[in-house]
Amino acid sequence: MQESQITLKIEIPGEYHRALLSNRGQKIQELQSKYNVQIKFPDRRLRENAQNENEKNMDDGPSLLDTITISGRDTRCKEAAEALKALVPVTRTVNVAFEHHRFLIGRSGETIRSLMQAHDVNISIPPEDTHSDEIMITGTTENVESAVTEILKRVGEFEEAAEIRRLRSFKLSFDVPSEYHVRLIGPRGKVVNELRAKHDVLIAFPRSSNDPPDTITLTGYEANCNACKEEMEAIIGEAQSLFTQEIFLDATFHPRLIGQKGRNLKKVMDEFKVEIRLPRCTDPDPNLVVIAGKDEDAVYDCIEQLRREEEEFLQERRQYISPRVIEQPPPPPRVEVEIKGAPWQLDMQSEEQFPTMGNAQATAAAAGAWSGVRRF
Helix, strand or coil: CCCCEEEEEEECCHHHHHHHCHHHHHHHHHHHHHHCCEEECCCHHHHHHHHHCCHHHCCCCCCHHHEEEEEEEHHHHHHHHHHHHHCCCEEEEEECCHHHHHHHHCHHHHHHHHHHHHHCCEEECCCHHHCCCEEEEEECHHHHHHHHHHHHHHHHHHHHHHHHHHHHCEEEEEECCHHHHHHHHCHHHHHHHHHHHHHCCEEECCCCCCCCCCEEEEEECHHHHHHHHHHHHHHHHHHHCCEEEEEECCHHHHHHHHCHHHHHHHHHHHHHCEEEECCCCCCCCCCEEEEEECCHHHHHHHHHHHHHHHHHHHHHHHHHHCCCCCCCCCCCCCCCCCCCCCHHHCCCCCCCCCCCHHHHHHHHCCCCCCCCCCCC
């Protein structure tokens, strides 16, 4: 039996017609092709005339501006009508906590634009100053539902991440004598780095003079912080059980004891199986050195060795800085000055050098450099 051709009229508010005809009517063309029907929207001239006559204010039936005509086979027209109604945009309100809005928007709006493109919807987020939780999603029923599902899924992830951050922000502070902090840190931070990695916590030691000098703060999951604290206390307990001796070594000897990159200090500690704690710059006595070990004899042997090395260093230092006698160069040879023709060397009896007054003219030329010359 051949189905009859019918014309079906459905009413969809005119305000949604533009959305239905978007992208040059691509969605309507797809419906016509799929259901083999003709879909006609109100003519533009009819719309303009109706607006001029204020047809929207009449109460005598459906408005022509809202009426869409579908022509085709009976069952196909009904199916096309349902499909067309499904394309009518709907708006749904979803409550999303205000503090999650920035994550939903993303950097420079990248996340929210990606959501709108993926689900072909419009998402309206309230202005920040309103602190509103309501987000408006507009689009087809199917698209809106898929967008809402995606948003709620992301909100769940945001809340889960926020809860993780809250749990990981647990802080646990406890006091450990500052002289044991070096042991907890270890050479080049080896011990503290292992503790951080093992328990997945942050470990903060005092950094400035304003911080309590003995307080260590752990940040992370509560259970992890407690486990890390127990291990740190066990390390300190072991250190406190060691045989400890304090000695005074000249502060100028400490760099020699440490050696290049701490190699000499490590060598001494490995040799005697002891720990050597040198004073910090904030300690009151720069010469005080602490030596600790499980074996009492090893501690004393280490002290004896350090005493010898210190004495050798100080002796070398005294020799280096003691005044040294500088040999003076020999004086230059003495130069004797010979004076000739001085008055006291003249012969007093010589008439040539001391002529008589009567013969002044005759002897004037031969009187030499010491004779007086008169000019008239």
